[in-house]
Amino acid sequence: LSARARRDLAAFSAWSGRRAACFDGDRPERTPLGATTVREAAARYHRDLHDYLFQPVAGCFFGWDTGRSAAAPLVSLLLEAGSPSSWRTYRGGMDFLARRLAADTEVVTGHTVREVVDAGGHAVLRCDDGEVRARAAVLAVPAPVAVALRPEVPADERPFLTACTFTPMLKVSCLLDRPLAPAARRPVHILLTPDAEEQVLSGVVVDHAKDPGRAPEGRGLITLVAAPRQVPELLDAAPDDTADLLVHAAERYVPGIGAARRHHFAHTFRHGLPEATPAALAERAAFLDRPVRAVEYAGDWVMLRPASEGAVRAGALAASRVLSRLGRPRPAGPDRLEKSVATA
Ligand SMILES: Cc1cc2nc3c(=O)[nH]c(=O)nc-3n(C[C@H](O)[C@H](O)[C@H](O)COP(=O)(O)OP(=O)(O)OC[C@H]3O[C@@H](n4cnc5c(N)ncnc54)[C@H](O)[C@@H]3O)c2cc1C
Structure with missing residues (x-):
């Protein structure tokens, strides 16, 4: 500056x-x-x-x-x-919390849910092969997906749900034969590339610096994040072409990344991160004031906070709303308490 x-x-x-x-x-x-x-x-x-x-x-x-x-x-x-x-990350990856929670829970996948109905005292999930009834259902999907599942969404929920828009995200993970990184006075875990200077990338994440466990000894893992304005047209492009485009742009910041690349993975997220538009902000207070119901919502978009903390806070809010309707939570026994440490 x-x-x-x-x-x-x-x-x-x-x-x-x-x-x-x-x-x-x-x-x-x-x-x-x-x-x-x-x-x-x-x-x-x-x-x-x-x-x-x-x-x-x-x-x-x-x-x-x-x-x-x-x-x-x-x-x-x-x-x-x-x-x-100074931000922290989860040792073991961003899905650490989700995997830890899932370990204690019965998880069923592979059932497409077509509709979720609030039947008053309980929720009904309509699937291709039948119905599931539950005392409560929490829709933990992006807001546009939640709206599509709820043709009869209540009038005090619809304005916020429809105002919650998302931006798509795209990143390419590059597995390198050596731990390359952008040149800097001290090691960095991320290099942000301003729109004023760079058209293709918005950042270069040095995963092996974020958490050494993310790459084997002597190897490297770098994630290239596409610039927001590039993403829409890249969503349907061939993954190899996308990877080549981003890696080519990254040579400017990490010389030799193309030659050091052994594998790459392109990840696309159509509902990548929630925006916080003035329209969504204006509707949020009324959404939070709605009565507790058999169908609740969780997700970073509920907080208009596009980060894992937003998802955690929204999950806690949804849990407290469900419990306030259904009764008291089970007390946590000593075997349910754990200590975990995040790394820089
Ligand atoms: C590229 C990228 C990098 C990020 N990096 C960080 C970071 O470093 N630190 C940080 O704090 N946050 C980061 N975030 C943000 C963080 O990942 C999110 O805020 C968080 O995961 C949101 O949690 P959630 O439960 O709201 O939604 P998600 O974790 O997105 O969960 C929503 C779930 O809904 C599922 N789903 C979507 N559509 C459907 C459908 N039609 N049918 C069935 N299931 C569906 C999805 O598969 C997904 O499992 C990043 C996000 C992206 C996209």
Whole structure:
């Protein structure tokens, strides 16, 4: 950042720091920023703050167009978790929590659910081969998928559910024969590539630096994240072509990545991450005020918070709503308590 941009960053940090208590990640609709978009919020400052700070963070981590989503969730996250260089990850991968929860639960897959109905005292899941009745159902799918499952969605749920839009995401994981990384003064686990400088990528994640367990000794794992504006046209492209495009662009930041690549995997997420549009923000309070019902929802979109913390908070909220309807939870015995440690 230029000297003037650094001065403005200090001014922004002071402004948000003084109001930190008013930024609650669980209440993105109630912050001093209101529905101001990221781009609008940044417009008060030197343009480098948008181009080289807010846009790269929102673009790479959230898949956001800064002109469409509100700044409040982003500022709340920065206040709560600090700058991205100090963020933590799960040892064993992002699905660590989901796998740990599933280990104690009966999980059934391979049954397509066509419709979920609130029958008053219970929920009914309509599948191709019959019905499942349950005292409660929690739809833990992206909002557009949840809406499609609920033709009779209540009037106080529909506005928020339909306002919750998603951006697609695409990343290519490159298995390398050596632990390459972008040149930097000290080892980095991610390099954000601003839209102002880079058309194809939004970031380069150095997975073997994030968690050494992600690659064998002496090898490397680098994940290339596609720039948000590239993703829609790449969703249906041949995976090998997509990988070649991203790897070619990454040579600028990780010289030799093409030659060191042994395998690659292209991952596409049509409902990648939830946006936090002013329209969704405006409908959220009414959605949260709805009565508890036999059909509930969980997902990062409920919090308008496109990160695993958002999913965890939404899961806890859904669990408490279900339990408040059905009765008390089972007390946690000593065998159910575990200690786990996250790594940087
Ligand atoms: C590329 C990428 C990188 C990310 N990196 C990070 C990170 O480093 N740190 C972080 O904190 N967060 C990260 N996130 C965000 C994090 O993964 C999400 O916020 C979190 O997984 C959301 O949890 P969820 O339960 O709301 O939804 P999900 O974990 O997305 O679960 C929704 C489930 O619904 C299923 N589903 C969708 N459609 C259907 C359908 N039609 N029928 C049946 N099932 C369906 C999906 O398969 C999925 O299993 C990343 C997200 C992406 C896309």
